Amino acid sequence: MNFSQSSIRRQAIRIACFGLIGLCAVVSWNGMAENKAPSAQPSAAQIDLCPRPAVGSAVPEPADVRSSHGVLKLDLTIRNVLEKDGSVRYCYMTPSGAESPTLRVHPGDRVELRLKNDLKDIEPDAKANGPIYGPICSATAKPHKVSNPCDSGVMTATSTNLHFHGMTMSPVCHQDDVLKTSIQPSDPVFEYNFVVPKDEPPGLYWYHPHVHGFSSVQVEGGASGALIVEGIERAMPEVAGLPERVLVIRDQDLLNPNAPPNKSEPPQLTKSQVDSDGDAQNNGTGFGKPSKDLSVNFVTVPYPNYEPATIRIKPGQKQLWRVLNSSSVTYLNLALLYQRKPQSIGIVAIDGVPEQKDGKGVIPWVDHIGIPPGSRVEFIMNGPPAGETGLLVTRWVDTGPAGENDPNRALALIKADPQAPELASTLPTAHTPLPAAKLTPLRDVKPVRTRKLFFTEVQSNPNDPNSPTDFYITVEGQKPKLFDPHNGMPNITVHQGDVEDWIIENRSPELHAFHIHQIHFLVMEVDGHPVDEPFLRDTVNVPYYKSTELSYPSVRLRMDFRDPHTVGTFVYHCHLLEHEDGGMMGIVRVLPRGKK
Structure with missing residues (x-):
């Protein structure tokens, strides 16, 4: 919801879920919307x-x-x-x-x-x-x-x-x-x-x-x-000397909420649905009205025509792109298209941590990458050749029948231009390797215990289908409660030095993004199946529940409380901020080692 x-x-x-890497579809775009509401134009004072x-x-x-x-x-x-x-x-x-x-x-x-x-x-x-x-x-x-x-x-x-x-x-x-x-x-x-x-x-x-x-x-x-x-560059020498581009992708209310979809889109397979508050719900087609508009470094790409922002790059230039999804609720599934063909991008880091496997840097090359709200990805890309223009797009993300609509859309034109300006920041060419990690790799640590937490959504008034939704994240064995910031009592207590496995279940028909402050974790399993990810995360998708499934979707996360900086009280929550604000948050308290 x-x-x-x-x-x-x-x-x-x-x-499920659009998974750890993403989903595929096709993106089309045209010019700027002709029916943009005059009220969307801010005054000069507001712009200032x-x-x-x-x-x-x-x-x-x-x-x-x-x-x-x-x-x-x-x-x-x-x-x-x-x-x-x-x-x-x-x-x-x-x-x-x-x-x-x-x-x-x-x-x-x-x-x-x-x-x-x-x-x-x-x-x-x-x-x-x-x-x-x-x-x-x-x-x-x-x-x-x-x-x-x-x-x-x-x-x-x-x-x-x-x-x-x-x-x-x-x-x-x-x-x-x-x-x-x-x-x-x-x-x-x-x-x-x-x-x-x-x-x-x-x-x-x-x-x-x-x-x-x-x-x-x-x-x-x-x-x-x-x-x-x-x-x-000290962790991944392949990026040494590369120009780096920072892209912050944000979401916002639609500039043209009453506009019909662009005529270039295929006919809708289902009628567009909205929730009780007027937001577009996932219609399962990959098209139609999105829940939110997106912007790239504050350049808005508005529904329905998604006139893209522009990125100029020297022909064929290799760059490191650092992409932040700071959206409040919108999932991204990024891809680069040159002549409509997906291009390979080399994943250098996710959620701020360069990928490591067996103590060495690893760069998997993929043609799309999923980024939940709050998450980040850093990747190597090659600009289009001279005379070509590419597209940065986000493809449809299946957020579930109760989720918002995150359809296919263009974000930015990538123009090969010999006169493109130099980027403000370039990574050093001279570098020394990072020192070897002092701690045992997280995958090799036996957890001291396993916990289960689960996401649920409940109508605040079961007799009123238009009533607001209450959002919960609950530790198994505890009673579901909306988060109360003034309570102060932890839902989970651990000790500094502990490593635990947390199984996060999703018992709702909507995709959720689990996030925890202060630490990173390793994804060990998805729906009970082992995965071999070479990187740590602080945010991860939990697939949505379908009524035809015999068990709830889940992820098993290896939680790392070994760092002394984690001592104290902090939160975990769904990083769809509407869900967080609506109560889907809990408290973990990390006690000093040996303290009862």
Whole structure:
């Protein structure tokens, strides 16, 4: 079940599977939609506040903010603006006007990030709703002036914080706590201050807000940015010297929600369905109205004609593409098409961790790659030859009968151009190999125990088919409960040094994306069948349940709590943020080694 942006605010206030690699289909596109609603055009003042490129623009490179002498210092302000169509745009801005910069650090660097909350109480639906979690947690109540954002726990439409997704950092205030840390517009500038672990794998991570009940609204509005731990050429020497391109793919409410599908699409095999809140559901055809529009580095590719953004590249040039799916609910299944033929791409890393097998780098070459919301992929690609134009596309993802519609669509034209500008960042050619891992490979560690968790969805009012859906992730043996951020009691307790197997079942007719903070895991089995993946993940799909199946779909994950930075209390959840905000989240507490 999916929700519109406005309905998610209401939901918050009341508080198989496309697999590990992806699915195939065909993509078609035409020119820009002719019936684009005038209301979708922002005013000049709005553009100045949170600027966005025009439809069909060249894909801009995000500004780089790099550490210097072992320290990355940065001032960020989070802002929002109400659009004429009722949607709310969010952005991170630097004092120089750069939007959502890419943060570049080295292992061992210190990060000093000063965040100012400049959010306004402009949510169009908020004033019609009541409290979420008591008197200090309503969308209309003015946030109390608190002396310490570290333990305020205030969660309103204007509260915010930062989560550094995928990083192995301590889940404490000023580092990566999202359970209590909450910054209000009335608070002074709040500083995040932490050291990147010296053994943090080099690769692509990201930052975004994580205030329970409002994560989806802020991320869907554009509040996200990439974070790169440098040194990937030390793990995978094949990428040394390559130009690197960062692509952040976001989703947003449809610019043209009332437009019919493009005439070039084949006739629909089933009638287009919408849920009670007006979002397009998966129709099983690979075509039709999507639930959300997508953008590439903020260049929107709107339904129904999907006029693509433009990427210029020198003919045949080899590049490293770092792709982040920072969508709130949209799955990606990326492919490069040259003359309609899929091209091979070499997978270098997934979820920030370069692929390793038997202690050596491994680069599998595939013609498409699935990326759940929150996940990242880094791959080697070769530009089209002179005189040719290619396409970056996302193919249909089968999200299940209760899932949103993620159809085939083009994202960007790839133009071979001898005059294409040089990219801002190129990987070093000189490099020394990373030191050998000190820990036993995760696959070779015997887990101390096995747990089972399961996803479920329940109509809040079984007698009303239009009532909102409650989302649960439950540890077997416990009673399903909606996540309560003020409870504080862990659903799971482990010790630092433990390795466990978690079996995650999906008992719902919708694809879910399991994510856990602070650690990575290894996928051991899918539906009981062993898999041999040479990389670690922090987000993974769990196939949806079909009524004809004799057992629930599942994945077995080997969870790694050996790093000392994992000590503390943090969360796991579905990374479809509407589901997370709707209650599909739990708490794990990692105790120091030997502590009872």
